[in-house]
Amino acid sequence: MHPDVQSLLAVQVDDVELYGLEDRLASLAPRIAALEKERGKVAGQLDRARASIAAEETRHREVQVRVDANKALVERSQRAYESVTSPKEANAAIVQLEQTKRMVDDSERDAQQVQGRINELRHHVADLESSLADVENRQSATRAELDTERKAIEGEIATAQAKRDNTAKAVPRAMLSKYDRVRLRKRTESVFPLRGASCSACDTAIPTQRRASMAATGALEMCEGCGVLLYAGE
Ligand SMILES: [Zn+2]
Known part of the structure; x- marks a missing residue:
């Protein structure tokens, strides 16, 4: 991670x-x-x-x-x-x-x-x-x-x-403000790991290319299914 x-x-x-x-x-x-x-x-x-x-x-x-x-x-x-x-x-x-x-x-x-x-x-x-x-x-x-x-x-x-x-x-400022925008809307846990190839909150599949870049850079990506922020786990 x-x-x-x-x-x-x-x-x-x-x-x-x-x-x-x-x-x-x-x-x-x-x-x-x-x-x-x-x-x-x-x-x-x-x-x-x-x-x-x-x-x-x-x-x-x-x-x-x-x-x-x-x-x-x-x-x-x-x-x-x-x-x-x-x-x-x-x-x-x-x-x-x-x-x-x-x-x-x-x-x-x-x-x-x-x-x-x-x-x-x-x-x-x-x-x-x-x-x-x-x-x-x-x-x-x-x-x-x-x-x-x-x-x-x-x-x-x-x-x-x-x-x-x-x-x-x-936490880097850009990452924190991205997180804050989602968090303030959800007012609950809003950062989740990928589980396999999918969002662990809603099971929507994430394209391979996006997953690869998440793993490489540590960038957060918003799940198109449920709106949480996803990160590449181990
Ligand atoms: Zn999701």
Whole structure:
């Protein structure tokens, strides 16, 4: 085997190890996403409940303005009633006074209803807050584990990458870039020996002339059957 090919195979070993580490790192993502989704569900409900409270509080302030305005009308009607000078005026003033009192009652009832909804929502928010705290507590150990795992894998990747970079120094630049082009597409083992007259990955036969030049120069040839790079073995 040509020494350049031997060096390249060493690089490939390092790369396959790196792919394994990268896959392990990537496999953490869905686990983190699942935790996020579980927490996000409760957090979303909490946000919506808080927004509902804010909306009801706005409505409550509006109704309260109406209550105050109606009470002012009652006072005015009361004064009008107290200053009547004839029975006819008194009748009209009483009708007016009763009508404004009903308006106060109606608006106060509205305000109470809104306040009732606010109280219910506050209970709901308190429940959701404790559910969220439960979820976060329950998740904290798993999150810490995942974080530790992630840091460990990232450390291993940095080490493996440095090793790979060092191994790659022994490979001629042109050969390495040819290999990298195939490797980045396949993200797996991509350099294979000839087996007899064929590609050992897919059994496609390689013409005699190409095999002879591979053996003589150590050059890599791409298999037309499966796209891997082939080298002449022993
Ligand atoms: Zn092949």
